Amino acid sequence: MRHIISILLENEAGALSRVAGLFSARGYNIESLSVAPTEDPTLSRMTMVTRGSEEIIEQITKQLNKLVDVVKLLDLTEGDHIEREMMMVKTRVTGEGREEIKRLTDIFRGRIIDVTETTYTIELTGSADKLDAFIMAIKAPILETVRSGAAGISRGEKSLHV
Amino acid sequence: MSDSIVKLNGGEILVRFLHDEGVECIFGYPGGAVLHIYDAIYKQDKVKHILVRHEQGATHAADGYARATGKPGVVLVTSGPGATNAVTGIATAHLDSIPMVVITGQVATQFIGSDAFQEVDSVGITRPCVKHNFLVKRVEDIAVTLKKAFYVATTGRPGPVVVDIPKDITAPNVKVDYKYPETINIRSYNPVVKGHPKQIKQAVDIILSARQPMIYTGGGVVLSGAADEVTELARYLGYPITNTLMGLGAYPATDPLFVGMLGMHGTFEANMAMHQSDVLIAIGVRFDDRVTGDIEKFCPDAKIIHVDIDPSSISKNVRVDVPIVGDVKRVVRDINALLKEKSTKPDKEALAQWWGRIKGWQKENCLQYDRQCELIKPQYVIEKLYEVTKGDAFVTSDVGQHQMFAAQFYKFDKPRRWINSGGLGTMGFGLPAAVGVQLAYPDAPVACITGEASIQMCIQELSTCLQYSLPIKVVNLNNRYMGMVRQWQEFIYESRYSHSYMDALPDFVKLAEAYGHVGLKITDPKDVDDALNEAFGKYSDRLVFLDFETDQSENVYPMIKTGQGHHEMYLASERGRGLA
Numbered sequence: 001m002r003h004i005i006s007i008l009l010e011n012e013a014g015a016l017s018r019v020a021g022l023f024s025a026r027g028y029n030i031e032s033l034s035v036a037p038t039e040d041p042t043l044s045r046m047t048m049v050t051r052g053s054e055e056i057i058e059q060i061t062k063q064l065n066k067l068v069d070v071v072k073l074l075d076l077t078e079g080d081h082i083e084r085e086m087m088m089v090k091t092r093v094t095g096e097g098r099e100e101i102k103r104l105t106d107i108f109r110g111r112i113i114d115v116t117e118t119t120y121t122i123e124l125t126g127s128a129d130k131l132d133a134f135i136m137a138i139k140a141p142i143l144e145t146v147r148s149g150a151a152g153i154s155r156g157e158k159s160l161h162v
Numbered sequence: 163m164s165d166s167i168v169k170l171n172g173g174e175i176l177v178r179f180l181h182d183e184g185v186e187c188i189f190g191y192p193g194g195a196v197l198h199i200y201d202a203i204y205k206q207d208k209v210k211h212i213l214v215r216h217e218q219g220a221t222h223a224a225d226g227y228a229r230a231t232g233k234p235g236v237v238l239v240t241s242g243p244g245a246t247n248a249v250t251g252i253a254t255a256h257l258d259s260i261p262m263v264v265i266t267g268q269v270a271t272q273f274i275g276s277d278a279f280q281e282v283d284s285v286g287i288t289r290p291c292v293k294h295n296f297l298v299k300r301v302e303d304i305a306v307t308l309k310k311a312f313y314v315a316t317t318g319r320p321g322p323v324v325v326d327i328p329k330d331i332t333a334p335n336v337k338v339d340y341k342y343p344e345t346i347n348i349r350s351y352n353p354v355v356k357g358h359p360k361q362i363k364q365a366v367d368i369i370l371s372a373r374q375p376m377i378y379t380g381g382g383v384v385l386s387g388a389a390d391e392v393t394e395l396a397r398y399l400g401y402p403i404t405n406t407l408m409g410l411g412a413y414p415a416t417d418p419l420f421v422g423m424l425g426m427h428g429t430f431e432a433n434m435a436m437h438q439s440d441v442l443i444a445i446g447v448r449f450d451d452r453v454t455g456d457i458e459k460f461c462p463d464a465k466i467i468h469v470d471i472d473p474s475s476i477s478k479n480v481r482v483d484v485p486i487v488g489d490v491k492r493v494v495r496d497i498n499a500l501l502k503e504k505s506t507k508p509d510k511e512a513l514a515q516w517w518g519r520i521k522g523w524q525k526e527n528c529l530q531y532d533r534q535c536e537l538i539k540p541q542y543v544i545e546k547l548y549e550v551t552k553g554d555a556f557v558t559s560d561v562g563q564h565q566m567f568a569a570q571f572y573k574f575d576k577p578r579r580w581i582n583s584g585g586l587g588t589m590g591f592g593l594p595a596a597v598g599v600q601l602a603y604p605d606a607p608v609a610c611i612t613g614e615a616s617i618q619m620c621i622q623e624l625s626t627c628l629q630y631s632l633p634i635k636v637v638n639l640n641n642r643y644m645g646m647v648r649q650w651q652e653f654i655y656e657s658r659y660s661h662s663y664m665d666a667l668p669d670f671v672k673l674a675e676a677y678g679h680v681g682l683k684i685t686d687p688k689d690v691d692d693a694l695n696e697a698f699g700k701y702s703d704r705l706v707f708l709d710f711e712t713d714q715s716e717n718v719y720p721m722i723k724t725g726q727g728h729h730e731m732y733l734a735s736e737r738g739r740g741l742a
């Protein structure tokens with residue numbers, strides 16, 4: 001099963017490599033990983049998407065919790081949550097293809113953020129599924145895609161904080 | 163303890179801190195990046211420094227010291243090759259959860275990342291084999307970082323912590339205020355020690371419902387200092403108890419409830435009882451593959467209770483029914499208290515039947531060996547060592563057949579007496595570990611059981627032994643083979659002994675003498691007793707290297723081969739009859 005794990009991490013040199021190292025050393029897979037500072041300068045927030053059986057996910061969360069730099073951890077998939085990922089896609093489009101892309105971008109509630117005579121760059125935010133669907137739907141040749149990796153947050157009162 | 167604030171440089175802070183932390187001795191080897199620290203060591207006499215001959219030796223010695231005393235072992239090595247040489251010892255401590263603080267020198271901060279002379283990324287290299295590590299970037303942070311290091315190393319599930327200190331941080335001219343940090347709080351690190359009452363209650367009910375119970379305990383009992391609590395538990399219940407290789411001594415081996423070690427080279431009775439058990443009480447163990455054999459066949463009918471301080475140890479390899487996260491000492495104390503409150507008592511009749519079956523398995527006499535043999539049997543040497551030392555020596559070991567014979571035949575009655583590398587299985591561990599043990603207990607008998615291959619991996623520490631007058635007795639079970647490798651080749655590779663024969667061995671007697679010690683060579687079984695008596699008697703104040711020429715063809719039995727279950731042992735008596 002696919003799990004989204006949110007981690008509050010000490011904002012210290014090497015903390016990220018401890019997490020990454022744990023995954024490679026134990027053979028867990030990382031589908032995506034995003035990390036950035038929070039409003040509290042001593043903390044980073046990491047969102048990690050991984051797949052595995054219940055046993056493996058249990059081990060992953062236990063092993064992550066065991067890292068001294070991990071302050072708190074939440075498996076978002078255990079409750080109601082929101083998942084967002086941002087993507088930028090550069091496509092080569094000329095002629096009537098350009099209308100088609102604009103229409104598709106509208107349907108997916110994306111934005112065209114850079115235009116040249118031969119290219120469009122589209123920005124799109126949503127769940128990983130939605131971004132995948134957009135890529136599938138594009139007919140024009142894709143020159144480049146860049147994705148931020150998922151970020152997640154739980155719905156309602158529940159929150160991950162120290 | 164220093165409560166006043168003083169101005170000190172980084173090197174002085176480090177040494178002063180170690181003293182304030184209660185560290186009596188450290189094991190180390192100098193080099194460029196730690197010279198400021200060595201200068202600070204020179205100028206004081208509170209913290210004793212033991213100079214080893216190789217950084218691997220320093221880590222194993224500190225590790226041996228920690229295993230014997232329960233106090234953290236402390237190591238000081240230089241950057242680059244000093245740090246990389248220490249890695250094997252750090253990993254050894256990591257896999258056996260031994261508290262250790264390893265201080266590595268690093269190139270000056272302005273050179274970090276420039277491929278400077280003797281620069282390696284020590285924090286990066288050691289990351290996968292430490293409990294935690296730190297890079298100190300300011301003089302002001304030395305004391306607090308070291309405090310954190312000791313705290314993390316010694317609490318929860320213990321382990322090695324590396325503190326990497328760039329040279330400029332310890333420079334003599336940079337002085338800052340120093341005050342010993344009495345306490346420390348790490349918000350992201352809070353080990354649980356008290357077991358959940360609901361889980362404990364459930365465990366007690368299951369324990370009392372057992373008809374074919376088994377208590378399976380390990381290194382966690384030793385680490386927790388909970389031998390008394392566990393002994394009380396077993397005796398109150400009258401249940402059979404087995405120890406892992408790491409748990410030996412935590413329950414007295416001479417006690418009738420003890421059925422021997424379990425696992426790959428465990429006893430027939432311990433493994434059979436595991437296989438047939440209906441309730442398994444697992445305490446401070448980690449269900450290692452050398453213990454479980456094939457997981458699919460592991461304890462098929464047992465309800466499993468598991469006490470462990472590390473949540474990630476629980477249900478990692480084997481799914482358990484009642485997990486209890488907490489410190490063994492605390493949890494077992496709570497279990498004992500609750501058991502005694504209960505009106506329900508263990509089922510006497512069922513237990514008598516169960517013991518009847520166990521006694522039947524014991525009749526197999528699985529540790530038998532040929533006592534008529536004209537060659538020295540390794541088992542015989544250990545039995546004699548046990549007699550001569552009255553079962554009360556500290557015994558360190560290397561890795562191989564000799565290690566298993568030691569585990570099987572030296573009946574440890576006290577914890578922290580059996581000191582060996584179980585998890586990593588590091589050849590070369592035995593001698594330097596004995597250095598640490600003998601320094602901790604200068605007057606105690608210390609034996610290092612080794613093989614001619616293992617001993618050569620850290621033989622240079624014989625020189626350390628001379629420098630510090632350590633009267634260790636090296637018991638070399640010299641079979642001219644990497645015996646454990648040869649055994650696998652005999653069983654699994656149709657006796658194709660690929661590179662497991664040890665040719666061109668040194669004359670160990672002369673070697674011992676060259677290092678300034680006593681060397682004895684023993685080739686006849688009749689002389690074993692006298693040689694050991696001489697070593698522990700006449701030469702009690704000297705290091706004696708006893709080179710026993712043993713039977714080359716001896717194997718360790720019983721043996722569970724990879725992929726087999728506890729009920730599928732190879733026994734000495736029948737060389738492999740399946741006993742399903």
Ligand SMILES: Cc1cc2nc3c(=O)[nH]c(=O)nc-3n(C[C@H](O)[C@H](O)[C@H](O)COP(=O)(O)OP(=O)(O)OC[C@H]3O[C@@H](n4cnc5c(N)ncnc54)[C@H](O)[C@@H]3O)c2cc1C
Pocket residue numbers: 257258259318319320379380381382383385386405406407408409423424425426427428445446447448449450452453469470471472475488489490491561562565566583584585586587588646
């Ligand atoms: C050649 C060779 C052969 C071997 N054959 C065997 C064999 O036949 N049988 C055998 O048993 N082993 C054998 N081993 C050793 C094996 O590899 C493992 O090292 C060993 O089985 C692990 O022991 P353990 O389960 O007691 O765990 P340890 O490694 O001692 O771990 C201790 C456990 O206790 C927990 N713990 C620590 N402190 C506490 C505390 N305060 N409170 C609660 N829990 C705590 C830890 O989290 C951990 O889970 C062999 C090794 C070698 C090199």
Ligand SMILES: Cc1ncc(C[n+]2csc(CCOP(=O)(O)OP(=O)(O)O)c2C)c(N)n1
Pocket residue numbers: 560561562563564565586587588589590612613614615616617639641643644645646647
């Ligand atoms: C550093 C290291 N290298 C290799 C091994 C693999 N190994 C395990 S036992 C063994 C042979 C040990 O031989 P010896 O010390 O003579 O002991 P014996 O088995 O003969 O008693 C080897 C090579 C190991 N455990 N450690």
Ligand SMILES: [Mg+2]
Pocket residue numbers: 562613614615639640641642643644645
């Ligand atoms: Mg040998």
